Amino acid sequence: xLSALLIxxxxxxxxxxxxxxxxxxxEVHEDNSVTFRVxxxxxxxxxxxxxxxxxxxMDSPMGQIxxxxxAALTKDENGVWSMKTEPLGPELYNYSFIVDxxxxxxxxxxxxxxxxxxxxxxxIVGGGHAxxxxxxxxxxxxxxxxxxxSPGLGMDxxxxxxxxxxxxxxxxxxxxLYLLHGAGGDEEAWINLGRTAQIMDNLIxxxxxxxxxxVMPNGNVIQDGAPGEGSKNMYKPQFMIPKTMxxxxxxxxxxxxxxxxxxYRVKADKANRAIAGLxxxxxxxxxxxxxxxxxxxxxxxxxxxxxxxxxxTGKVYSNFDETLQAQMDNGYKLxxxxxxxxxxxxxxxxxxxxxxxSMKMPYExxxxxxxxxxxxxxxxxxQFAPRLFH
Numbered sequence: 581x582l583s584a585l586l587i588x589x590x591x592x593x594x595x596x597x598x599x600x601x602x603x604x605x606x607e608v609h610e611d612n613s614v615t616f617r618v619x620x621x622x623x624x625x626x627x628x629x630x631x632x633x634x635x636x637x638m639d640s641p642m643g644q645i646x647x648x649x650x651a652a653l654t655k656d657e658n659g660v661w662s663m664k665t666e667p668l669g670p671e672l673y674n675y676s677f678i679v680d681x682x683x684x685x686x687x688x689x690x691x692x693x694x695x696x697x698x699x700x701x702x703x704i705v706g707g708g709h710a711x712x713x714x715x716x717x718x719x720x721x722x723x724x725x726x727x728x729x730s731p732g733l734g735m736d737x738x739x740x741x742x743x744x745x746x747x748x749x750x751x752x753x754x755x756x757l758y759l760l761h762g763a764g765g766d767e768e769a770w771i772n773l774g775r776t777a778q779i780m781d782n783l784i785x786x787x788x789x790x791x792x793x794x795v796m797p798n799g800n801v802i803q804d805g806a807p808g809e810g811s812k813n814m815y816k817p818q819f820m821i822p823k824t825m826x827x828x829x830x831x832x833x834x835x836x837x838x839x840x841x842x843x844y845r846v847k848a849d850k851a852n853r854a855i856a857g858l859x860x861x862x863x864x865x866x867x868x869x870x871x872x873x874x875x876x877x878x879x880x881x882x883x884x885x886x887x888x889x890x891x892x893t894g895k896v897y898s899n900f901d902e903t904l905q906a907q908m909d910n911g912y913k914l915x916x917x918x919x920x921x922x923x924x925x926x927x928x929x930x931x932x933x934x935x936x937x938s939m940k941m942p943y944e945x946x947x948x949x950x951x952x953x954x955x956x957x958x959x960x961x962x963q964f965a966p967r968l969f970h
Contacts (some may be wrong), residue, residue, distance in 0.1 A: 581806040583777065583963055584778075587783050592645065593876070594945065595906070596883055603617045603618070603619060603660065603688050604617065605617040605618060605689060606675070606686070606689060606701075606703045607647045607658075608703065611667045611757065612667040612668050612669075612670075612681055612705050612707070612800060613665050613666060613668065614632070614664070614668060614703065614705070615662055615663070615664045615673070616628050616653065616662065616677075616686070617660055617661065617662045618661050618677055618679070618686060618687070618688070619658075619659055619661075620655075620659065620661055620679055621655075621658075621659025621662050623655075623661065623679050623680050624677050624680055624681075625651070625652070625677070625678075625680055625681075626653040626655070626661040626680075627650045627651060627653065627677070627678040627747050628650070628653060628675055628676070628677055628678070629649065629650045629676025629678060630673055630674055630700075631648050631674055631675075631953065632665060632671075632673040632892075632895065633649035633650065633651055634768065635649060635721050635922075635951070636648070636649050636932070636963050640944060641649065648675075649805065649949070650678065651663055651665075655799050660853065669705065669708070669895060670705055670707040670708035670709060670710035670711070671704070671705055671706075671955060672702060672703075672704050672713045672775065672955075672958065673702065673705065674693065674700035674701065674702050675700065675701055675702075675703075676700055676701065681882045684908050685699060685700070685701050686701045686776070689701040689702075693773050694748065694768070695764070695769075695773055696764035696765070696818070697762065699831060711812065712778065712779045712782045712958075712962050713775045713958065714778060714782075715778055716782060717943070718782065718785035719745035719781070720745055720777075720781050720785075721742055721743055721744045721745050721781055722742070722743050722748065723740065723741070723742050724738070724740070724741050724743070724785065725738055725741075725776050726738070726839075727739070728835070728836065728839035728843075729835070729839070730832055730836075732831065732834070732835050732935065733828070733832050734778070735799075735804050736804060737798060737803075737906050738767055738794040738804060738805035738806065738809060739767055739795065739796065739797050739798065739803050739839075740767045741795050741796070741834065741840070741844070742750040742771070742776060742777055742780060742793065742794040742795075742815055743793055743844070744780065744784055744791035744792060744793065745781065745784065745791070746791070746841060746868070747845075747959070750845075751845070752791075753845045753846055753847065754791060754792055754793050754844075754845060754846055754852075755790065755792045755793070755847050755853070755854070755969040756792065756794075756840060756844075756846050756847075756852065756853055756854070757793070757794045757795070757854040757855070757878075757965065758795045758796060758836070758853070758854065758855040758856070758857065759774075759776065759795065759855075759856055759857065759861075759961070760791060760799055760855070760857030760858070760860075760862075760864050761796070761798075761799055761857065761858065761860070761861050762858045762859030762860045762867055762883075762885070762926055762939040763825075763859060763860040763885070764818065765799070765860075765861075766798045766799075766800060766806035766807070767796055767797060767798040767809075768806045769796075769805055770794075770796045770825070770961075771796060771824070774954075774957060774958055774961060775958055776794055776796065776931070776961065779958065779962050779965070781789075781795060781937075781963055782874060783962065783965055788966045788969070789965045789966045789968070790968065792854075792968065792969065793837075793840070793844055793846060796837050796838055797862060797908050799824060799829050799860065800821045800824055801828045801829050801832070802821060802822055802855075803821070803825065825864075825865070825885075826859060827895060827896035827897055829864060830867045830871055831862055831871070831895065833868050833872070834872070837853075837875075837877065849878060850874060850877050850884075850970075851877050851913075852969060853875060853876045853877065853878070854870055854876060854877070854878035854879070854880070854968050855868060855876045855879055855880070856879065856880025856881070856961075856964055857880070857881070857882065857884075858883055858957045858960070859883050859884065859885045859925070859927055859952065860885050861882070862880075862881040862882050862883060862884025862886075863884055863885040863886060863887075865880065865884070865898060865909065866879075866884060866886065866932075867896050867897065868906060869953050870900070870903045870904050870906075870907050871903060873898045873903055873906040873907035873910050874907075874910045877912045877913045878916075878968050878969075879914065879915045880914075880918075880960070880964045881915075881917045881929075882918050882919075882956070882960040882961075882964075883918070883920065883923050883925055883952055883956065883957065884917070884924060884925065885899075886932045887915060887925070887927060887928055904939070904941070905939065908941045908942075912942065913970075914967055914968075915936075915941070915942060915943040916944050916967065917932075917933065917943055917944070917945050917946070918946040918947070918956075918963070918964075919947060919948070919949070920946065920948050920950040920951045920953070920956050921949060921950070922946060922948060922949075923936045923950075923952045923956075924950045924951065925952065933945060946960070948960075
């Protein structure tokens with residue numbers, strides 16, 4: 581059967597235009613096990629690596645972190661390598677193949693995401709919270725990429741904005757969530773890796789979240805847009821870019837708020853503004869909400885990169901205790917902190933929580949399994965958004 585399929589593929593040269601093989605991979609079975617396949621008749625060894633496998637310790641620019649394991653595929657008489665997993669839990673997973681030591685994407689799966697400078701294939705095992713990551717038959721919001729003037733940074737900059745279902749035909753004004761990415765990310769990270777539009781559409785349709793605008797800026801202040809989308813055009817993305825955590829971004833954040841409140845129908849007051857972010861974005865959230873202590877009623881720190889930095893010399897970082905106290909004294913509705921038990925930032929977050937306890941500053945704390953991974957951050961968003969604007 582397979583030989584016939586391969587012959588059929590050769591008979592239709594348009595298949596070759598996309599380097600596709602006439603093979604199904606990945607195949608999600610009824611019991612939620614998954615089979616991976618790749619045609620590589622001359623390969624000596626093929627493995628699959630991805631976040632569906634048990635984690636292993638690996639080195640990274642952030643130190644030792646949990647990384648994906650590897651599993652071997654076996655070759656059949658037709659040169660097709662395959663591997664079938666045990667049943668997997670509901671989740672959006674990523675993976676890559678390793679063919680004779682060379683890491684590559686799956687030629688049979690066109691669904692990819694970019695994380696910093698790496699591209700991965702993705703697939704969804706449905707059920708449970710993973711239903712939020714799917715495009716379901718419900719009303720949908722819109723996602724636009726806009727350009728805004730940032731006098732504080734001296735350039736026009738690209739920004740991604742989600743508006744809820746019905747925004748275009750409504751005269752209603754909406755609350756706003758400012759959602760910030762981590763190191764190596766940009767204005768594409770939350771909408772692609774984070775599945776923000778799908779999560780918000782589904783939560784709103786289920787009546788679990790209020791309709792809201794979600795604003796996803798670029799936290800890399802030397803860029804006007806993501807690699808390939810800004811004036812520097814196509815270049816290799818970097819994990820840490822100069823000036824990302826020196827106070828420049830936080831100090832210029834009012835430019836973003838002014839653009840949103842001048843161009844969208846929003847409820848422009850503290851009770852209708854929220855800010856949240858992952859890793860570096862959690863660090864930015866902490867400092868932006870403290871630096872503008874009467875601006876946001878809702879804060880979300882997802883695996884926040886709370887760490888001392890030699891380049892943190894900007895005005896934003898001065899008077900830390902006094903401005904944090906002012907933020908508490910002004911009052912707010914939710915200060916939400918979430919982190920995984922094996923996150924390399926776990927201890928730093930515990931130290932920050934101890935500081936809040938010493939100040940008697942109210943917060944809510946969520947501790948999950950896992951480490952510094954998008955799997956956690958998507959769930960954190962789906963838990964945080966329903967808490968907003970009540």
